Amino acid sequence: MAKPVIMPKLGMTMETGTIIRWFKEEGEPVKAGEVLFEVMTDKINIEVESYETGILLKRYYEAEAVVPVNHVIAYIGEAGEQVPERPPEDAPSGEAGETKTASLSEGRPAEEPPAEGTPAEEGDSGGGKVRATPAARRLARERGVPLEQIRGSGERGRIHLADVEAYLEEHAVRATPLARKAAEAEGIDLRTVTGSGVHGKIMKQDVEAARAPAAPSAADEKMVKLEGMRKIIARRMSESAFTAPHVTLSTEADMTRVIELRESLLPIVEQQTGYRLSYTEVIVKAAAMCLRRHPQMRVQLQGEYIRYVQDVHVGLAIALEQGLIVPVIRHADQKGLAELTRECKTLASLARENKLTPDQITGGTFTVSNLGMYAVDMFTPIINQPESAILGVGRIAEKAVGLGGQIVLRPMITLSLSFDHRVIDGAPAAAFLTDLKRMLENPYELLI
Amino acid sequence: MAKEIREIKAIIERLNLTPERLLALYRQMWVIRYFDEKVDECFAKGLIHGTTHLAVGQEATAAGACAVLEERDKITSTHRGHGHCIAKGADTGRMMAELFGRETGYCKGKGGSMHIADVEKGNLGANGIVGGGIPIAVGSALTSKMKGLGYVTISFFGDGATNEGAFHESLNMASIWKLPVVFFCENNQYGMSGSVKKMTNVEKLSIRAVAYGMPGVTIDGNDIFEVMDATDEAVKRARAGEGPTFIEAVTYRYKGHSKSDAKKYRTREEEMEWRNNFDPIDRFSRRLIELGCADNAKLEELRQSALEEIEAAVKFAEESPQPSFDTVLEDVYA
């Protein structure tokens, strides 16, 4: 009996996975434990091993296909065994599943055409009520085009072949309505534009970018395919940036007292954990405690609802060679600096070794992104969805500040708080930031 | 009208009829009769499908007319044509098999009673259309004349056919071109139910020949000698290039038109009159004895032989295979 290969559930909240690539072709032998395919979830790519030994009899989905968790994506069995022509469907709809990260700027959920190799269901292409010629039906059937979406120009609204062809032509290029308008206005052929949106969808700015004259390309320019983590980051960043209206507030905090605190705690923490306490941990702790006090910062937009998150899990953005990852420190508000230090360092280390598990990178309430090791003061961090706020931390630099009518030099740090203005307003965000500044300037408060 | 014995002898001499030939003809008449009677019986038993038209009582016309033909001569026949078929040399087994719808039949089971033919032996076919074979006979005669082949075609038809347009067209055409055809009308008094007295307004059908400029003669169709004589004369005329002749042979069919005929259009008395007084086989047997060609025992032997032949034919038919459905599309086109 052929055994099914299932889209694995790689995280608690995972509902669909996108197949990045297969490592075996149909007909190739597979051993249990061999890597069979690579899957992208919202956060990370995972290489999935086969549970079975046998021949890969059938692959129902190819790269780029989005498959709901628990759906059959392939079969492994003996050579010659019969397997179904089409994957057994669990979901009621015939479509292979939609991604949750809808691009709301165009007002319609992103539609995934069935991956190559999956014929559209008969029902999709026509039903009994649509008037369409046999030729039109045949083409629609072959290309998985739902006839209901096509406007027919024949008698009594009958869909003719040319109508289906026109639809396919229009939709061959995936672009937002804004982008299409822009392209039309600029006289740009959408086929020449590279899309930066979901699955390569052309966004308006892509059209605008295409307007700029192309730089003369040197003969030795490197071309690297956008894939893997880079691709995920690209997608997630753009989704976040274009979904959530970001407002960034910044303030400067006097880190004199924090510096003192750190100096005194450094040897103790090192002795306890083996790691060196850094400013990051202090900022994380302070931010966590402020979050505890500011429930309005702990919100997440979920569809039509605003979820008030109870727990304070703080994510820490870690820069990697290939990109960026955000492991989460759970219950950061309840952990002491020693524990935080240990955890932060451990997570950072795991991150650099690509050993983070999906659970370690999900469930955050708030993210802290520290560029203080660079000559960066203020910046506008992008919110780590589904969170609603992120704290960008700049360098500590000696700056001239006014104090009691005098100009003094103090070690100042710039804090940049980006928040999602859909669910958080300026005042509460400002209040939070004010609190955070005060806590850093009076770190004894961390004890309360 | 019964002839004198000397007239018979004159005919015998004229036509070179040996006693063997006469006895063979006698046997043949029984074969013809028994064939149709057996068909009647088989039909009643449900062994034959469709319908059939029996000529019991008309043996003399079939046997007599075909007796004077050469092998190269041809005939066209009617829906009541088993007798003509047998007289033209057909195998009764294959005929019976055809009626039984078997693949061993003359037409591979596809023709049936009304379409029995043996083209190679000169039987251009029985015909389901009244008068349908008459123009075909004309065509056959046309070939003979155009190619100088010297054969004669006899066109058999009934009294009813003489009212079909095709009959008149054919006689006219054969006459103008002097074609070697003999138009042989078996006037058995009835079309289907239409009595010839009601359906024509002439005393004798043979007068119609005059209309087309050919000789016409009415004869006693139940006297085999008279049939042979008249036919022979017509055949000789035709072969000599003198054109067609119309022969009206008066006869009678004992059975109804077809199986579903209750014979309400005639009386039992009339039937019995013909059976008892004018039966062709009966009359022939008396002549044969009179001529000294055979005794009763011999005649009985011949009759028995005929019966056995028919019984064997039925057995052959019954044991023959049905045609396969695969053959149904065959032979539509040559």
Added chain:
Amino acid sequence: MREITYLEAVREAMTQIMRENPDVYIMGEDIGVYGGAFGVTRGMVEEFGPERVRDTPISEAALAGAAVGSALTGMRPIVEIQFSDFITIAADQLVNQAAKIRYMYGGKGKVPMVVRTPGGSGTGAAAQHSQSLEAWMAHIPGLKVVQPSTAYDAKGLLRAAVEDDNPVIFYEHKLLYRTKGHVPEEPYTIPLGQADIKRPGKDVTVVATSIMVHKALEAAKILEQEGIDAEVVDPRTLVPLDEETIVNSVKKTGRLVVVHEAVKRGGFGGEIASLVAESEAFDYLDAPIQRLGGLPVPIPCNPELERRVVPQVEDIVAAVKKTIVKR
């Protein structure tokens, strides 16, 4: 290559085959010294004599029947029925005898005869002398039916018909007799059952017979001006029909217009439309099939009425346009 008329092409086909084969002869009314009602056989009795170019009485039944009997016994007669309307009188011999003899006799015997007859309207001959009844003959198993539209086709197809061992009904058209075409002088055969694409095209398939081929070609010229490229397919033989050519054409163009002069109801166009709808071409149809045929009336005598009751060039153009949808 020289040009001759359709009528001359028919005569030439008969003349050439009669010179080769002594078994071939023609029978019909007034075909001898009169030369035939339309002049097809003019000059032939002088060459072949009255036996082989044989005038008959006005007896279509006997004429057809004699041809059957003659063919059955070894000859290859060509029968001329003066007006195709008179085929009704000959019908028993053609339908019940000629068509069926071979089958009824279990494969014994064959009837290699040809019935040539002119059909069609346009000469003001009125109801009983203007019909197109080819659908009747096409309906009978055992017959073959041919309908050439050009002089070239007529000559080649008539030879094939005479050489065929089966009864063939050869429908000429009165108005086509005077049309001219390039016809090779030597004898040649066009096989029965082979359609001819008279004008290749890619936008719509127009299947037309006999005189409608010419009207379809004219319509194609008009449509070309409007950017519509019509493919005109002439079946040439109705039975056996070249289904493959028709189906492939419709697969290519996705649109079908069928046109014949015969009355639309029960006409052979219904057969063509249906077999296309039943074929794999169905999935390529991008518009409903259009059928054009005569109105269900006897042909009227008045010339304008006579013209209007059968399809004309403008009707074909309109039908083609109905299949094309502008976006």
